[in-house]
Amino acid sequence: MDKEALFQKFVAFTTAVHEVTYELTKDIKPDDITPVQYSILEYIAVSQPVTLSQISDCKDISMPNTSREIKKLTEKNLCEKFNVAEDRRKQLIRLSKAGQTMMNGAFQRIGGRFAERIKDVSIEQLEDIERALDMLQSKVFYDGK
Template identity: 50%
Template sequence: MDKHHLFQQFVAFTTNLHQVTQALTQNVKLDHITALQYKILEYIKVSQAVTATEISDCLHMSLPNTSRELRKLQERQLIEKTNDQADRRKQVIRLTLEGDKMMTDVFNSIEENFSQLLHSVSPEDVEAISGALTLLEEKLFQHSK
């Protein structure tokens, strides 16, 4: 298979991934946070301790916009900032207990939707999907970090 065809498949895959993600999160209760704030909280939940720059880079946001949204999330007591032990000039951002509980509830709701999506998929196909995701993570996504 040539790399151009693989790229076209990848573009189609990412488009479909965004559509499925939108469908899975569509009816999830977000406790009066914006979609952008949700993306930030999701990134923090998955990545654990992160910096504002990492969030900015990952979500393609300006650093001032990222800082403004982080301030709003901190005011809502969903995140906390602490000084990095290795480099006191850096601040590390984590979810608070309240933020972690909210995101756990959200992920549980999304998982229910995901289970419905897989309802008619055979166990063999679930295993194949898991293998494909593992392969993507190992061969493609790890190289982009």
């Protein structure tokens, strides 16, 4: 087993994943929010409710800049802050009704494109795919922190 060759394959694979992700999410984001803002909304959507610090850590954006972007998103009525009783320094963030609707629509369209992409794959192959995703995620693409 040639580890060098596997690394080559790994690089080609991750490049392909990035390209497909780009294709699937292309033109999904509304024009009135920036790419960074959209990626923050994605994160909130899957992890809500989250604190400012969590967003800052996970998206690698400094606290001041996170605060600024959340403020803009709040002003656009896409998310809302609420206080947490136990620790009054913290602010939990969740999507607003409008934000939830927007992100639901986005995920729906991405899901449609994904379905289109795998439309010719047989049931058995879909199961192979599912197993392969699980296996790779546990052996290679695990969270190493």
